[in-house]
Amino acid sequence: MNETLAALIPIVTVFILAVFxxxxxxxxxxxxxxxxxxxxxxxxxxxxxxxxxxxxxxxENLLMTIVGVSAVLxxxxxxxxxxxxxxxxxxxxxSRKGKKS
Amino acid sequence: MSRELIDIGYLVAAVxxxxxxxxxxxxxxxxxxxxxxxxxxxxxxxxxxxxxxIQPANLAWIGAAxxxxxxxxxxxxxxxxxxxxxxxxxxLNGLGGGAVALVALFEFLEADALGHHAASVQGITTxxxxxxxxxxxxxxxxAFGKLQELLPGRPLTFKGQQVFNLLLLVVTLAxxxxxxxxxxxxxxxxxxxxxxxxxxxxxxxxxIGGADMPVVISLxxxxxxxxxxxxxxxxxxxxxxxxxGLVGASGLILTLQMCTAMNRSLGNVLFxxxxxxxxxxxxxxxxxxxxxxxxxxxxILLTNANTVVIVPGYGMAVAQAQHQTKELAGKLMGMGIxxxxxxxxxxxRMPGHMNVxxxxxxxxxxxxxxLEQINPLFPETDVVLVIGANxxxxxxxxxxxxxxxxxMPILDVDKARTVIVSKRSMNPGFAGVxxxxxxxxxxxxxxGNAKTSIAKISTALDTYA
Numbered sequence: 001m002n003e004t005l006a007a008l009i010p011i012v013t014v015f016i017l018a019v020f021x022x023x024x025x026x027x028x029x030x031x032x033x034x035x036x037x038x039x040x041x042x043x044x045x046x047x048x049x050x051x052x053x054x055x056x057x058x059x060e061n062l063l064m065t066i067v068g069v070s071a072v073l074x075x076x077x078x079x080x081x082x083x084x085x086x087x088x089x090x091x092x093x094x095s096r097k098g099k100k101s
Numbered sequence: 102m103s104r105e106l107i108d109i110g111y112l113v114a115a116v117x118x119x120x121x122x123x124x125x126x127x128x129x130x131x132x133x134x135x136x137x138x139x140x141x142x143x144x145x146x147x148x149x150x151x152x153x154x155i156q157p158a159n160l161a162w163i164g165a166a167x168x169x170x171x172x173x174x175x176x177x178x179x180x181x182x183x184x185x186x187x188x189x190x191x192x193l194n195g196l197g198g199g200a201v202a203l204v205a206l207f208e209f210l211e212a213d214a215l216g217h218h219a220a221s222v223q224g225i226t227t228x229x230x231x232x233x234x235x236x237x238x239x240x241x242x243x244a245f246g247k248l249q250e251l252l253p254g255r256p257l258t259f260k261g262q263q264v265f266n267l268l269l270l271v272v273t274l275a276x277x278x279x280x281x282x283x284x285x286x287x288x289x290x291x292x293x294x295x296x297x298x299x300x301x302x303x304x305x306x307x308x309i310g311g312a313d314m315p316v317v318i319s320l321x322x323x324x325x326x327x328x329x330x331x332x333x334x335x336x337x338x339x340x341x342x343x344x345x346g347l348v349g350a351s352g353l354i355l356t357l358q359m360c361t362a363m364n365r366s367l368g369n370v371l372f373x374x375x376x377x378x379x380x381x382x383x384x385x386x387x388x389x390x391x392x393x394x395x396x397x398x399x400x401i402l403l404t405n406a407n408t409v410v411i412v413p414g415y416g417m418a419v420a421q422a423q424h425q426t427k428e429l430a431g432k433l434m435g436m437g438i439x440x441x442x443x444x445x446x447x448x449x450r451m452p453g454h455m456n457v458x459x460x461x462x463x464x465x466x467x468x469x470x471x472l473e474q475i476n477p478l479f480p481e482t483d484v485v486l487v488i489g490a491n492x493x494x495x496x497x498x499x500x501x502x503x504x505x506x507x508x509m510p511i512l513d514v515d516k517a518r519t520v521i522v523s524k525r526s527m528n529p530g531f532a533g534v535x536x537x538x539x540x541x542x543x544x545x546x547x548x549g550n551a552k553t554s555i556a557k558i559s560t561a562l563d564t565y566a
Contacts, residue, residue, distance in 0.1 A: 004221070004222065007337075008222055011333070011334055011337060011342060014339055014342045014343060014346075015330055015333065015334070015342045015343075015345075015346045016346075017346075018115075018330070018342060018343040018344075018345075018346030018347050018350075019346045019347075019349060019350045020350070021119055021346075021347060021350075022122075022346060022347040022348065022349065022350025022351045022354075023350045023351075023354060025119060025122040025123055025347075025351070026122060026350070026351040026354045026355065033125055033126075033127075033128060033131055033453060034355060034358070034359075034451070034453040035186065035187075035190075035451045035453040035454055035456075035457055036125065036131060036135075036453070036457075037122075037125050037351070037355065038190060038318070038319055038322060038352075038355055038451070039186070039190050040121065040122070040125060040134070040135055040138060041122070041322060041326065041347070041348045041351050041352060041355075042190055042193055042194050042197065042322050042325075042348075043135075043138065043139075043142070043193075044118055044121070044138055044142070044326075044344050044347065044348050045194075045197050045322070045325045045326045045329045045344060045345060045348040046142070046193075046197055046200075047114075047118075047142065047145060047329060047340055047341055047344035047345065048197060048200045048201050048204060048325075048328075048329040048332060048341065048345070049146060049200065050145055050146065050149045050338060050340045050341055051200075051201075051204040051329070051332045051333075051335075051336050051338065051341055052200055052203070052204055053146070053149045053150065053152075053155065053163060054149060054152060054154060054155070054336055054338070055204050055207040055208065055211075055336075056159055056162055056163055056166070056207075057152065057154055057155025057156055057159050057163065058154050058155070058156060058159070058211070059159055059162070059207075063210065064207060064210055064211070065159070065162055067203050067206050067207045067210065068159075068162070068166075068203075068207055069162055069165070069166045070166075070199075070200075070203050071200045071203035071204050071207065072162075072163060072166035072167060072170065072200075073166045073169060073170045074170070074196040074197070074199045074200035074203065075170070075196075075197070075200040076166065076167050076169075076170025076171050076174060077170045077173055077174040077193065077196045078174075078193050078194075078196045078197040078200060079142055079146075079174070080170065080171045080174030080175050080178070081173075081174035081175070081177060081178040081189070081193045081196075082174075082178075082190075082193050082197075083135065083138070083139050083142070084174065084175055084178035084179060085178045085181065085186065085189055085190065085193070086135045087132065087135055087136075088178070088179075088183075089183075089186065089457055090131050090132035090135055091132065092457060092460040092461045
């Protein structure tokens with residue numbers, strides 16, 4: 001159990017710190033950017049694609065391959081679609097002077 | 102590539118994600134922020150491909166799935182209308198949730214095949230990410246259906262729904278415990294767990310009114326982030342841990358901010374079934390008829406004004422009337438009339454929805470006013486032009502304690518001298534609440550599609566100018 005615990009602590013540390021950074025960084029975003037922000041964070045959780053790639057990479061039978069391929073497909077759609085949609089929203093803010101809000 | 106190099110790649114990605122969110126604090130740097138996140142994501146994905154656990158035999162599958170996903174994602178994201186963004190985000194979020202659930206399913210299949218005991222940290226996080234990912238998947242699809250109007254926007258409720266949901270949650274958790282206790286050969290229970298979670302997502306979102314969908318999407322966005330972070334525990338992967346944790350936290354903050362903007366609690370949004378009974382709130386509106394004006398008459402009202410405030414709402418978004426609106430505003434300003442836009446924080450179906458559309462039409466930032474800035478100005482405003490907004494200008498929110506939207510900060514357009522409302526019909530808004538504003542003595546209605554009506558008013562202005 002001690003070994004498991006020792007392996008777990010760095011993981012929990014990273015996760016908890018990430019949560020706190022998320023809370024701090026987000027609190028300052030102006031209302032205007034809430035939709036693009038939701039869209040951008042939506043794309044960022046597409047990082048699950050990393051997990052999809054890792055599992056599909058170790059698939060050993062047909063069932064695992066089907067599950068893995070679906071995960072990678074969904075994850076890729078999430079990442080690519082998410083970033084492109086966000087970019088389209090933000091494109092509209094180009095060549096403008098930023099307004100304090 | 103060694104494990105260390107891969108981890109350094111993930112560190113780069115994590116720093117990019119955090120920087121990206123920081124850059125999104127300002128409209129000037131927001132687009133760059135998105136690019137930084139893209140770069141970080143690319144780094145994370147590329148180094149992952151060098152992981153020793155990826156067997157060469159599976160590379161073809163990976164290539165095919167990524168290829169199809171990338172092309173499909175790119176094309177659909179490029180084609181989707183700006184007005185359909187909320188449901189697009191819902192759909193993409195659902196896919197992300199589905200991906201998490203599938204990764205968890207795979208891990209479970211593998212652990213089962215290897216004969217691992219599930220009652221470990223790995224087991225617990227696998228089960229949790231399967232539950233949360235599944236809820237996010239089915240819940241987002243329902244939100245998508247409501248926004249796309251494939252499903253009715255009003256809350257779908259049945260007797261004992263909350264009890265049913267609670268029971269379902271208990272059953273889900275019981276199955277989770279059963280899996281953790283027995284460990285092996287529990288694939289049927291795992292499938293049951295996923296199915297129960299999917300049903301929970303559906304029955305949790307169905308009773309929520311269409312107007313509250315942004316809050317739901319934002320919350321489910323946070324869910325997917327959490328689930329992805331939990332998958333990071335399973336795979337001992339820093340990219341997942343940090344990316345998921347960041348999104349889980351940010352999504353929650355955003356959700357709470359949206360609730361604050363509507364002066365409601367998250368619990369009220371999720372369980373209040375707001376908008377289910379049209380007659381539940383608001384004074385019983387007697388047989389009074391609204392005053393219907395032609396676009397030409399509305400144009401005359403506008404030309405006689407010195408100050409005009411335009412209030413855009415979802416109606417402008419659906420009709421894609423933002424360009425006509427800008428043109429109309431341009432003509433009014435050409436006549437020396439002062440024109441401002443009043444943007445309610447939850448107008449449309451996402452916070453900032455109106456800002457995005459008006460930005461698309463090249464409306465200068467200086468003309469956009471927020472709730473607190475514009476409300477004191479309404480009593481001195483000659484004409485307010487409401488384009489397809491409803492709940493955000495409903496005076497009942499100020500005083501009628503029985504109204505479902507009581508307490509929501511609204512734009513006080515009824516205090517202006519004259520209000521012109523462009524609207525398709527007298528139907529209640531997305532929240533399903535009647536609006537007495539339309540029957541006020543100083544309100545005139547211009548019925549019809551917003552794009553057509555605004556274009557007609559605009560043309561009429563040329564005649565009277």
